[in-house]
Amino acid sequence: PSQVVWDTLGNRQFCSYKITTKTQNFCRNEYNLTGLCNRSSCPLANSQYATVREEKGRCYLYMKTIERAAFPRRLWERVLLSKNYEKALEEIDENLIYWPRFIRHKCKQRFTKITQYLIRIRKLTLKRQRKLVPLRRKIERREKRREEKALIAAQLDNAIEKELLERLKQDTYGDIYNFPIHAFDKALQQQDAESESESDAEKEEDDEDMDKREFVEADDSDLSDFEDMDKLETSSEEEEEEEEEVEKKASLAKSKGKTPLKGPARRKRPYIEIEYEEETEPATKTKAA
Amino acid sequence: AGDGSGPVGSAAEDGGPPVPERVLFPPTFSVSEIKNKQRRHFMFLRWKQQQRKEKLAAKKKRRKEREALGDKAPPKAIPKTIENQRVYDETTVDPNDEEVAFDEATDEFAPYFNRQTVPKILITTSDRPRGRTVRFCEQLSTVIPNSHVYYRRGLALKRIIPQCIARDFTDLIVINEDRKIPNGLVLSHLPDGPTAHFRMSSVRLRKEIKRKGKEPTEHVPEVILNNFTTRLGHSIGRMFASLFPHDPQFIGRQVATFHNQRDYIFFRFHRYIFKSEKKVGIQELGPRFTLKLRSLQKGTFDSKFGEYEWIHKRREMDTSRRKFHL
Numbered sequence: 001p002s003q004v005v006w007d008t009l010g011n012r013q014f015c016s017y018k019i020t021t022k023t024q025n026f027c028r029n030e031y032n033l034t035g036l037c038n039r040s041s042c043p044l045a046n047s048q049y050a051t052v053r054e055e056k057g058r059c060y061l062y063m064k065t066i067e068r069a070a071f072p073r074r075l076w077e078r079v080l081l082s083k084n085y086e087k088a089l090e091e092i093d094e095n096l097i098y099w100p101r102f103i104r105h106k107c108k109q110r111f112t113k114i115t116q117y118l119i120r121i122r123k124l125t126l127k128r129q130r131k132l133v134p135l136r137r138k139i140e141r142r143e144k145r146r147e148e149k150a151l152i153a154a155q156l157d158n159a160i161e162k163e164l165l166e167r168l169k170q171d172t173y174g175d176i177y178n179f180p181i182h183a184f185d186k187a188l189q190q191q192d193a194e195s196e197s198e199s200d201a202e203k204e205e206d207d208e209d210m211d212k213r214e215f216v217e218a219d220d221s222d223l224s225d226f227e228d229m230d231k232l233e234t235s236s237e238e239e240e241e242e243e244e245e246v247e248k249k250a251s252l253a254k255s256k257g258k259t260p261l262k263g264p265a266r267r268k269r270p271y272i273e274i275e276y277e278e279e280t281e282p283a284t285k286t287k288a289a
Numbered sequence: 290a291g292d293g294s295g296p297v298g299s300a301a302e303d304g305g306p307p308v309p310e311r312v313l314f315p316p317t318f319s320v321s322e323i324k325n326k327q328r329r330h331f332m333f334l335r336w337k338q339q340q341r342k343e344k345l346a347a348k349k350k351r352r353k354e355r356e357a358l359g360d361k362a363p364p365k366a367i368p369k370t371i372e373n374q375r376v377y378d379e380t381t382v383d384p385n386d387e388e389v390a391f392d393e394a395t396d397e398f399a400p401y402f403n404r405q406t407v408p409k410i411l412i413t414t415s416d417r418p419r420g421r422t423v424r425f426c427e428q429l430s431t432v433i434p435n436s437h438v439y440y441r442r443g444l445a446l447k448r449i450i451p452q453c454i455a456r457d458f459t460d461l462i463v464i465n466e467d468r469k470i471p472n473g474l475v476l477s478h479l480p481d482g483p484t485a486h487f488r489m490s491s492v493r494l495r496k497e498i499k500r501k502g503k504e505p506t507e508h509v510p511e512v513i514l515n516n517f518t519t520r521l522g523h524s525i526g527r528m529f530a531s532l533f534p535h536d537p538q539f540i541g542r543q544v545a546t547f548h549n550q551r552d553y554i555f556f557r558f559h560r561y562i563f564k565s566e567k568k569v570g571i572q573e574l575g576p577r578f579t580l581k582l583r584s585l586q587k588g589t590f591d592s593k594f595g596e597y598e599w600i601h602k603r604r605e606m607d608t609s610r611r612k613f614h615l
Contacts, residue, residue, distance in 0.1 A: 128445060139603070147490060147553050147579060153372070154550040156557060157571060163513050164544065164561055164569050173539055 001069075006045035010037065015044075031062060031076065033106045040102055050096055050103050052081070052111045059088065059114055061095055061107070085115060371551065376612040380520040389520070393527065397482040401459070401531040408532055410436035410460045411453055416443060419469040421494070426464060428495055428576045432545065432558050433532055434509050436462075450589055454479055460532055464489070474580060476528060477589050483598065484589055485528060487554075487580040494576055502560055502574045508541020509534045510558070516549040521599055522615040525554075525582060544571075552613045554580040582615060 009015040017029040018037050025037035031051045034041045043049050047066040052059055061079040068075050079095055081088040089108055096104045167173065320336055323329040355362045367373070382389050393399070400406045410433055412426050418440070430436045441449075446463070453461060458479050465473030471492055477484040495504075512533050517526035529547045542562060548555045558575030586595040599614075606614065 127443070143581070144490070146551065147581075150551040150553045151555065151579075153370070154548055154555060156546070156548055156555060159515055159548060160513060160544065160546050160557070160559060160561075160571055161569050163515070163546075164563075164571075165567065167511075168563060168566065168569075 002045050002047045006039055006042065010039060010042055010045055017044075031064075033103065033110060041106070048099065048103075050099065050107055052092070052107050052114065054114045054118065057118060058083075059111060061092055063095065081111070371611055374611045376609060378519050378612075378614070381518050382520060382523050389523070393523070396524070396527075397478055397480075398527045398531050401535070402527075404535055406459055408435060408459045408534060409457060410462060410532060411458045412436055412438045412462045412464070413441045413449075414463065414471075415465045416441065418464075418466055421469055421492075422464060422466045422471045424494055425471055425492060425576060429462075429464075431505050432510070432575045434507065434534060450477075450479070471578075476532075478528060478531065479589065481588060483524065483528065484586040484595070485525060485582060486584045486586070488583055490579050490581070492576065492578040495574065498573055498577065502572045505543060505558065505560075505575050506541055508538040508543060509536065510541060510543035510545045511537040511539075513544055513546040513548075515546065517615060519615060521582075521585070522549060525585070525615065543574075545575075549615050552581060552615050554582070554615070556580065 010018075015027075015037070017027050017032075019026040019028060026035060027037040027042060029043050030053070031043040031049070032041060033043075033049070033051050039045060043051070043064070047064070047069055049064045051062045053062060054060070059081045061081055063077045063079070064075055065077075068077075079091070081091055088111065092107055092111065093104070096107065320329060320332045323332060393402075401408065412430055412433075414422050414426060418426070426438045430438050450461070461475075461477040461479055463475040463477075464471045465475065467473075472489055474487040474489045475484060476487070510533065512530055514526040514530060517523055526547070526549075533545065543558070543560050546555070546557045546559065548557070555577070556579070557573060557577050559571040559573050561569050561571045563569050582599075583601050584597055585599040587598050588595055601614075606612070
């Protein structure tokens with residue numbers, strides 16, 4: 001009967017537990033001892049068979065004999081094995097006495113493997129474990145989009161520059177940066193009377209810096225002409241060029257090459273609008289008339 | 290006669306059926322009720338064009354009115370932005386609030402702000418950091434002065450925290466990694482201070498930043514904290530501030546910015562130079578990343594028994610587009 005079973009299922013016809021790969025045949029049956037699909041390790045094709053399986057950390061020995069082949073419900077007999085490794089091996093030997101050597105050996109091997117992986121599980125649970133948190137795609141996309149919009153709305157460069165200028169105005173930097181134009185300009189615009197004494201004091205301070213002083217004097221007349229003070233630079237290399245007020249644009253163009261630009265700073269040219277009045281109208285009018 | 294029926298030879302827009310100009314539709318008609326998809330699409334496009342024309346006409350009219358009035362015209366309307374429409378948060382800090390000032394004088398950061406402690410920071414990662422995270426940690430340690438990077442090979446956080454406290458560290462940063470990129474940051478103020486857990490995104494290392502400058506030097510940078518308005522935002526801001534030594538060295542001309550916008554905190558590191566008193570140039574060096582706060586715990590890092598001061602609950606807090614917590 002077992003030989004018949006093997007001839008039909010194992011070798012030729014379809015067995016639903018059998019998985020074939022290029023090099024091996026595997027058996028998916030849960031009572032299989034080795035996991036391979038062989039004549040000697042197929043639980044269906046052997047009427048006398050035994051396996052070791054573990055459930056919730058405890059190992060059991062399952063046995064199948066010919067006498068119970070007619071009663072599928074009572075087919076597999078189960079014996080609890082002791083937790084002690086050596087004692088369990090002895091129990092296996094006791095129960096499978098007089099059984100073929102192959103099955104006994106494989107049972108013990110399987111039992112050894114199972115105990116080893118149970119020990120490993122217990123060790124790993126004591127260590128820290130990675131908690132896998134599932135990402136929700138919609139939420140991820142939403143967050144990414146919101147972050148981009150927030151970045152655009154933030155205008156970081158402008159904000160940082162504004163903050164730095166604020167701090168400069170509030171004198172947190174102390175005396176490291178001296179911008180004589182700043183003081184001069186402020187004085188001019190706000191309070192005239194007091195400013196003159198202040199500016200005099202500033203000018204006296206600037207006597208130490210020859211460059212800056214010339215710079216201030218040269219641009220005296222230009223202050224009224226040019227509305228934007230941003231264009232004026234305080235680098236010392238420019239003071240020679242800027243003494244010629246007429247060629248302001250040219251000087252800026254020259255200095256672009258000279259002074260190494262740091263970072264994304266761009267200089268604007270002073271925007272001078274010149275308006276021409278058209279005087280051709282009366283000519284046309286007379287013609288029409 | 291017969292004008293309403295029959296197709297008028299108007300130029301068909303992209304092959305749609307030419308519709309006669311003077312057809313009267315029943316008043317309860319809407320474009321979405323047409324069953325034919327092509328025709329429905331066509332009608333919808335026409336309706337859209339009409340809307341656009343009307344809007345343009347209204348705009349022109351308004352502009353003409355404004356010019357006609359000249360000086361007496363009403364001031365221009367301010368466009369609505371999300372920041373303008375933000376739901377008012379009752380925990381917004383008023384600059385003159387005494388209670389807040391008192392709280393801040395007595396919370397965990399008081400010793401730092403009173404200059405009693407010098408910050409010393411430990412940067413570490415989760416297990417087995419990959420190359421990107423390692424490089425990011427190194428760059429972060431160059432940005433933050435007085436910081437050390439230690440690798441963690443399987444050590445439990447709960448056990449290293451007492452050791453850190455014993456060795457006088459004031460802050461602990463743990464960068465969590467997933468699939469070879471850093472994606473989380475845990476910032477913990479050590480002697481029993483609050484722990485903040487952030488989600489980190491869009492991390493750029495120094496070599497990925499365009500137009501960058503040289504490496505950050507050893508000078509102590511300045512700190513800019515923008516837009517931290519609520520109580521929660523305030524405490525987070527102070528946490529960031531306590532990472533850096535209190536007295537910045539202005540010679541270094543470096544500035545670290547934590548900018549909060551709509552609950553996203555952008556970190557940038559720049560070098561600045563004042564070109565004139567009204568113009569400053571900045572050059573980005575150093576890594577950049579964005580953080581989003583996930584939770585704030587009262588004590589040091591403890592995921593099971595910690596007392597959470599604030600957790601981001603998606604279902605409750607993400608319901609309104611104009612509601613922010615930081």
